[in-house]
Amino acid sequence: MHAVILAGGYGKRLRPLTDDKPKPLIEVAGKPILEWQILHFKKFGVSSFIFLTGYKWEVLAEWVSKNEKRLGISAYFSIEEEPLGTGGALKKVKDILSNKNEFVVTNGDVVTNLDFSKMDVKESVATIALVPLKSPYGIVETRDDLITSFREKPVLENYMINAGVYMISPKIFDLLPDKGDIEKSTFPKLAEAGQLKGIKFKDVYWRSIDTLKDIEEASGELPQFITS
Structure with missing residues (x-):
């Protein structure tokens, strides 16, 4: 199976850390996000990776080439001359994947330990992993006009x-569109046609690294949930 890493974004909210490198190379708990992802995929026997790149692609390609042998992977790079969106970037590697079996795709800023082998496309065109929303704010619970309790950034299971x-x-x-995001163009159409599945993962670690605070918090969490 191939793993496709969407790694073409600018990572503007993580500047200045992304001034000289793409977002997937930002270090969390001593390793780049990309390495955490590769190590997780390898646990499931995935060793073939396709990197959909754009911003600072040379830096990412250099890191992969230096670590390819150590990590035991094979790599292919697709380079966007202009931003194509997630759908357009994926369509660009059609010749590589169109005659293969199903493949797994992940955003280049996500760290997780979810078991993607539980996902399949036997009765769908695509399957999305779903996780509970973690509130970015503390929750105040009330009864009439009285505050009864406080919950600090709870996971909202529903x-x-x-x-x-x-x-x-x-x-x-x-x-897929030639240019545009799969999440906004293709997935809604599949949902309308009944061809999009969602698998719920509730007892897993999942984090999107979008801010400096995410890096700080994930650096303390990752070693507990994801082992190399």
């Missing part, structure tokens, strides 16, 4: 969000 990890069938290439 509200599921897109985890940025997808299992995809090659059938999707007929539905």
